[in-house]
Amino acid sequence: MESEICIWHAAGASVEPVLRVPGRVEAPNWHPEGHLLVNAEGRLWRVPLAAPRLEPVETGFARRLNNDHAPSPDGARIALSDKTETGRSCIYQMPAAGGTPERLSRNTPSWLHGWSPDGRFVVHAGARDGGPVGIYLTEVASGAERCVTAAFDHADGPDFSADGGWIWFNGERDGAVDIWRIRPDGRELQRMTDGPGVDWFPHPSPCGAHVVHLRYPPGTTGHPADLDVALWLMPQQGGPGREIARFRGGQGSLNVPSWAPGGAAFAFIRYPA
Incomplete structure (x- = not known):
């Protein structure tokens, strides 16, 4: 198989292919310094946009990374998920240039998804004591964790709005998977999509105008790879969204911020058949 890293530009609503490589590459971040970060083969890779190619990022002992990673708001650190030490996904942080990861999450499994805008917290999915997957905040300085969501069969894919006022996520209730948002203290839960599609991985734009998310076909279970999927763009204040791209993808296409x-562009990955 092959992976194609792409950029969607708001100006002209156009898709620009950046790099096509053999194998499965997943989950692009856009680093504040202008390069992309992606996952492949359990490793982290840098993609310089001036001369696109895969450059390995040193992650020390961590060699079983999944596709959950994100640079801190100031770009100095990278948070990532790895299961080398415990066999279950843990959240770590390390210098953005690479180095030995330092564990952040006390509990497993925990899957990193993003940072609060002030860099004090990481927001992530987690499963505790045999219960469903929910949304959690972990304080970077102390490792203290608290659950934000309740009463969902599954909640995943969290990401902060740029002003820190909302956590957006995908939540499943009664078989329907929609986009939701909630205050970081767990108040004011709001459902933001309500249609036949299966909606995952919402990401609010830094400019505060839009939210991009992945839409699976009706009836899809989980967030599998290699399906006919679409990217949707909706107003951040709520309201009807619109399809902006359709391609073969799913898991790995848009997992992380x-x-x-x-907010003039975002990166995603498609998998040509």
């Missing part, structure tokens, strides 16, 4: 600083 991927907007460019300023």
